[in-house]
Amino acid sequence: MLRAAFLVLALSVFALAQLPKGFYAWWSRPEITRNLNLTPAQRQQIRGTVMQYRPHLLNVRAEVIRAEQTLADEFNRNPVDPTRAQEAIARLVDARSDLTRTLSELSLKLRLVLTEQQWQELQRRRPLSGGDAPEPAETPEQK
Secondary structure (H helix, E strand, O other), X not given: OHHHHHHHHHHHHHHOOOOOOOOOOHHHOHHHHHHOOOOHHHHHHHHHHHHHHHHHHHHHHHHHHHHHHHHHHHHHOOOOOHHXXXXXXXXXXXXXXXXXXXXXXXXXXXXXXOOHHHHHHHHHHOOOOOOXXXXXXXXXXXX
């Protein structure tokens, strides 16, 4: 029974390892940035913002991976030390929180670069399930 409880907890922890809901790296998709009709100044701002956040993103993602591994190691101990496992859980929660905060701040800065029309187009192209964004169908006006 205890093993089943740990398995459920471990699976739920790993399920949370995904990026925040609705987040995807649209700025790295040439077909999306091209269709948004970004100005050269916008492209430069986006590139600069992404480069500014890149080192911190790499660090926080690495911390999430380390925290996940530490938690897995604690779950694999026999016997499991509940105190150490709780500390590992807390560390993982903190690491994921930092990743979510960083990605959200990056997203905000990038949103501020876009016009309302570009933002609406980006929302229309947003992937539904984390996969590739669907190409929009041609409307009668475009034909």
